[in-house]
Each structure stands twice: as C-alpha cells, then as structure tokens.
Amino acid sequence: MSRTARHRSRFGLGLTATALLTVGALVPAPAHAEAAADYTITVDPGAEGAAIDDTMYGVFFEDINRAADGGLYAELVQNRSFEYSTADNGSYTPLTSWSVGGTAEVLNDSGRLNERNRNYLSLKAGSSVTNSGYNTGIRVEEGERYDFSVWARTESATTLTVTLKDAAGELARARKVAVEGGWAKYEVAFKASRTSNRGRLAVATTDAAALDMVSLFPRDTYRNQPNGLREDLAEKIAALEPGFVRFPGGCLVNTGSMEDYSEASGWERKRSYQWKDTVGPVEERATNANFWGYNQSYGLGYYEYFRFAEDIGAMPLPVVPALVTGCGQNKATDDEALLKRHIQDTLDLIEFANGPANSTWGKVRAEMGHRKPFGLTHIGVGNEENLPREFFARFERFRTAIEAEYPDITVISNSGPDDSGTTFDTAWRLNREGDVDMVDEHYYNSPQWFLQNNDRYDSYDRGGPEVFLGEYASQGNAWKNGLAEAAFMTGLERNADIVKLASYAPLLANEDYVQWSPDMIWFNNHASWGSANYEVQKLFMTNVGDRVVPSRASTTPDVSGPITGAVGLSTWATSAAYDDVKVTAADGTTLLSDDFSGDASRWTHRGGGSWSVQDGQYVQTDEAAENTLVTAGDPAWKDYDLHVRATKKAGKEGFLVAFGVKDTGNYYWWNLGGWNNTQSAVEQASDGGKSTLISKAGSIETGRAYDIDIEVRGRQVTLHLDGQEWGSFTDDKPAEPFRQVVTEDSRTGDLIVKVVNAQPSEARTAIDLGGAKVSSRARVTTLAADADAVNTETDAPVTPVASTFRGVASEFTYTFPAHSVTFLRIGRR
Secondary structure, eight states: OOOOHHHHHHHOOOOOGGGOOOTTTTSOEETTTTSOEEEEEEEOTTSOOOBOOTTSBOEEOOOOTTSTBTTTBOOOOTTTTSOOOTTTOTTOOTTTTEEEESOEEEEOSTTSSBTTBOOEEEEOTTOEEEEOOBTTBEEEOTTOEEEEEEEEEOSSOEEEEEEEEETTEESSOOEEEEEOSSSEEEEEEEEOSSOEEEEEEEEEESSOEEEEEEEEEESOOGGGOTTOBOHHHHHHHHTTOOSEEEESOSTTTSSSBOSOSSGGGTSOSSBOOOGGGGOSOGGGSOOEEETTTEEEOOSSOHHHHHHHHHHTTOEEEEEEOOSBOOTTOOOBOOOHHHHHHHHHHHHHHHHHHHSOTTSHHHHHHHHTTOOSOOOOOEEEEOOSOSOHHHHHHHHHHHHHHHHHHOTTSEEEEEOOSSSSSHHHHHHHHHHHHTTOSEEEEEEEEOHHHHHHTTTTTTTSOTTSOEEEEEEEEESOSSHHHHHHHHHHHHHHHHTTTTEEEEOOSOOEEETTSOSSOOOSEEEOSSOEEEOHHHHHHHHHHTSOOSEEOOEEEOOOOEEOOOOBOEEEEEOBSEEEEEEEEEEEETTSOEEEEEOOSSOOTTOEEOSSSOEEEETTEEEEOOSSOBOOOEEESOTTOBSEEEEEEEEEEEESOOEEEEEEEEETTEEEEEEEEHHHHTEEEEEEEETTEEEEEEEEEOOOOBTOEEEEEEEEETTEEEEEETTEEEEEEEOOOOOOOEEEEEEEOTTTOOEEEEEEEOSSSOEEEEEEOTTOOEEEEEEEEEEEOOTTOOOOSSOOSSOOEEEEEEOOOSEEEEEEOTTEEEEEEEEEO
C-alpha cells in the first residue's frame, strides 16, 4: 500500500464532532433529501452486457496494522527470535516483549543458530525470560491445545521449564524439557486449563543455555496447516470468496534498500520485500524492518501466501519491486547488476510457483510441502511509483525478461498513487504506448468522491490496457463509507469489460497497532469483526454474477449552489509565515484585510501547532505539527478573491491555503509543496475525508515569499501563483446517491438487481425487467443502518438481513430503505 504517513494523518482530521455531516455536503444536494424519492430502473434482458470474470473481486493483503505478526500469522510469541531493533522502531530492543528474571543477554556472534538468524539469547543458570505476546497478552482458550517449540544449545545437560500463566495463576500444566548439546529444536504441547487474554509464556533454565525461535502456536490453525494462520481471520477472508489474493504490498514492496540480506550489504535491515527472504525453514528466514514502523519476522512468507490463496480458491497475485521507491522516498536505483539480480529473482519466483518439483526453485517449494505447482498467472511489477518514466523504463526490462521465458504470465504495471494528476496521466500514457496488458490503479478518497465518480470507467478506452483496481477505499469505517463504496462498485461491475480485478484495502487491522484506517477486518488477540465496508464487500463478492444485464436508472434531481465558506491558513510539518491576507468580494468590497501589524484576533485556531504574530507576519513555528489550521471570515462567504503572501521558514513541505471552509471536516485547500515537497494540489475535505481535485508536480523554496491568489466564482475556482495562472477547476459534479447494476448468474439463471440508496429517505422505485419471465418471489439481502453506524467487537449494526419479497413481476415496485444496499435475486421462469 503505497501511501505516505502524511496521507494517513490527513485522512483522519477528526478535530471536532461537527464534521459528521451527510454525504455530499460540499456539492449540490438532492432536492428530495427529506421526502421519499421516486425512481425508475429499466432492465434490458435481451441486450448483451459485459462478461464478469470469476476473479473480478479479490483481497489485498499487506502487513500493515500488525496484519501478519500479531495478526493472520498464528504465532503467539512476539519477537520470538530476539531480532527486534531500532531499525524497526526507535523504541525497540532485542528484548522488546520479553522480561528477564536473573541474567540474560542477546548476542550477535558466531554462536548463533545460523547466518541469517543473527541474534540469540544467552540465558544464565537459574534465569528465565517471559514473553507478553500481542495486545493484552497471549490468548488461550480452555481445552484447546498449543504447541511450544524452541531451538536451544547448551554446554551441559540442562532442564528448561516452560510455563503458561497469567496474573491469576497457571493456564496449563508446566512442562519440562531436557536439553543437551548443540543447536536442536525441542517441542512440547500444552492443553489450556482455562481461558485468558492475558497469558504469559515463560522459559526458565537450570543451567546456562542459548535460546532462539521461542514459539507458541495454537494447534488449530486454518485448515490445520503447519506454520499456519489464525483461524478466525482466515475464515473471515475465505467467507468473502475472493477471486484473487494480492500480496505482499504495498509500501513494503517499493521502499527501503534493494540490496539483499547478506554480509555484502552489511546485513541491511531496511530492505524492500524480497521473496527469497521469506521461504524455506522459518528459522533460516531473514528479518526486516517494516515500512509501517515495526518488525517483520517473515514467518508468514511467500509459500504461506501461495498456500492460503490455494486454500480459499483464489488466484495468487504477487507484487515485486521495480527498483524505484515510492511512499515518499521517490528514488530510482541505478545499478545494472542489482536490476538484473531482481529480474532474475522474479523469474525464479515464477519457477518457485509453477516449476516442476525437480527444478531449482520448484524443488524448494516441494521441500516445503507442495509438490504440485501453484498455478501463477499474474504478477505485478512495482507499486505506485511517483517517478513514472524511471519506473516504466525498469518495468519494460522486467516484462521483456518474463515474456521471454513465461509468455503466458500477465505482467501488471501501475499508474502511481492517485486517481488523477501529472503522475497518473504520464503513467497511463506510457502504459498505453507500451501496450501493457493491465494497469494497477490505487486511490483513497472521500465518500463524496465515490458517489460522484460511479461513471469513472465508462469512458476508458476499450482497446486497453485493462484495469486492476488494486487499492481503494473511502476514508472511514462508518456505514456512509460502505454506502459510497457500494455505489461505486455498481460502476465497476457495469464496466467489467475493462475493470478486470478490484480489491478494497487495507484488509486487516489489529486495534492496538493501527497505522492506517479505515480497514476491512478489525481484530485483537481474542476476537475479530467485519467492518461496515466488509459487509458491503462480502455482499458484492458472493453475488457477482457472470455477465452484466444492461439497465438504466433515473437520477436524483440536484440543486446547484456556489462554493461558500470562510478562509484559512495551515501548515504540515513545516514552519511558515503568512502576511497581507485579503479577501475581496466580486463587487470589490473588502471582506477581510489583515497585514498582522497588530494582533491575530480575527483568526480562530482550529488545529495543532503554535501560531503567533512576529514582525508583522502570522507565523506557525512548530515544524512537527500536522494540520495547524487557523480560519477567519464567514462560512456564508461566496464569490470572492483571496490573496495571501507566504514564506516557508523551515520544514518538510510548503503552504496550505484554505477556502470554502465550513468547519474542520469540510473545506478546500491549496496544498503547495505537499507530499514531502514534491507536488502541489487542491484537495477537498468532506466529512473529514479528502480527495484531490487537481495536482501538479512542484516544490516550495525555503525563504522565498510567494504571492498566492485564489478566485472563487460559483463553483469555478482559478488559482494563481506569483501572478501566473497555476490551474482551475469546476466542482459541480453531483454526488448521486441512487445507483444500481443488474447481473445474471448463469448457473441459476437468476437476475441479481443490486441497488444502493445512500440518502436519508426511502426510494420508491418502479422496476421494469423488460418482459423477462420471472418468479413472483425474490430472495432479498439488505444492509441498512444509520449513516454514522460503525461495527465494533461488541456491536454490529451493519449486518445483512435476508427476507423474501412476494410481488415480483415483469414490472413491479420496490421501496428501498434509507441508507441501504439491497440485492434482489430473482429467479427466471
């Protein structure tokens, strides 16, 4: 998932509760917002619609939010190999998550278990270590079995005592392990005597011992696979019936060093995700820093990803680095030997997946327990690179090598990290000119954007390339977010001839280790639950159909109004000075004029940071603060010109000049020198979620004064920088709340009428099935809740409700509830 940390922070502004507005707050609102609306849906069952592939919808797994270690990977011990380091997180030590009784020391010397497992624990006689697991501790359930293992080495016969307990006492009968001699693996089993979420695993020794790979696994993993997956999480993913699994990232793929984990690289600890690090015996797998601020053990590696995809009947879709970093790093590696090595690694990966058991890498797969090939058909090269030309030059090298040896493999390119802008346009031009088969698009936008852009793919060139929507989500886990995504998904299905694959992201989040939100499935050490977004994905993914049945629907009348709102100034990880702020109405009337020769009493501080008047300028001095918004003026202002003089004093970025400010969750701002001072854009915030309306590459110089002018006329905005027009846009696209698509299930013959009503009123709808002979009954599945409803561990307001509707005919009327997604499965006669 290629996103910068600042993107993550900006999505969750959350400064006041007043940001909880209905979808479409900044665009024309439906005329019938508070009364039952009348709609029509007309279906043409005789027309030929797009075929929908079985792989249309899938899942994207990235190790973010502790999705792997402490998540899907069932290992209960944290930092089992004592490899945690400040390279992973500034707060880490090799004994993070361990407590010591007596004397213990983590060593990195020739006494280690193996070359790639650098650290081990030296435990003195009479000493012990205790592991606290993840979240509140190690979760065990009464009557369940747990398998303990450890690699140990001793100079003389020694007894290890292994205990599982919590503050209230023993959780299972203690076990004793006799250890003697060189490194060897020792195993014992526990049966939990009671349930606890706060367990601790302790290992004590009678005499000096060296320990490594201290492990505790539940006996019951998903499908009882060894080195397996946490059952409840895997089952929730399997219940989606995904057509593919994209892995392993994301920012994990295209950040960090492209070197390997070896003596030659100095055992580089901040590397891109490289598949060869993650296969073979777990005790011989490399360790690595995770881009998201923690450690990756690689216990969950490429073999386990392939195996999981096979177990759930999904197509595996791995992504490999293209030697151009993203996620704010934005650097192309110019090393021919390194590029050739990565290209060969990619060819070796295909052999690992598809080669016979007697081939070099097929043999590795077979030795891990899977002689039969995994059947790899698609592979992604690169992930959201912000340097499209540098990326594409390297992509072509990978594609040429892959096609020469494996011509049946589909090689997927990408279009950068956003839904539009200079990088996006350049990447798509290169992909078209290069005759690429498939392009991976990613975007994270507000619910409003998703309601506005249902028709995004209607105009895409049917001559190709095809689209893989590898990452998308609206910015929240409330039901209004799920509704907006559902509305957008009807457009994906309607365009299934060009949008061939789609996956929501991120997939998993441990509630105590969150780097990114929203997420599809949430969990802790003892429970998991699907978000409102999960319920939408599940409903669509388990009711896809095989072809689109052409249909059309009436729309919601809208009432256009001008952009209105106050003005604002802000910064992001930057110190800046503002001066000569002037707001002038279209008739020349001065609405606001402030040269800061006095105080700043006309401004209201709504964000973070430290603002003060200094030498006739309004200065924000905190270089670490994010979104330091101050506002002035009347939220009813319209048709005005805003002038600001701005100077960057220090920091990572540039200026944020806001207009159309309703409150802290609803506004526009011109973001100059954003994204680590690499591009500028106008962003729109709606209910705290953000979307980019226009963007260009560019940076802001420190110490230079810039004249910034923004002209607002109706819904047209024109922007000038130092007297030159920078760009303009018109924000007049309505956020249509009523969307539908109809598909056919070829196996059953069912028509599946899928309707999204994202407004706070019922939608009484006349449905014309075009003379189709149908059953009088329809099986109905409905998701409906308050717009702000959120599923939690203890409460699931967004839950599917099944019912039967009696009254179906070639023409009939159905009333769709407010804030609902409804699927009608109608049998043919």
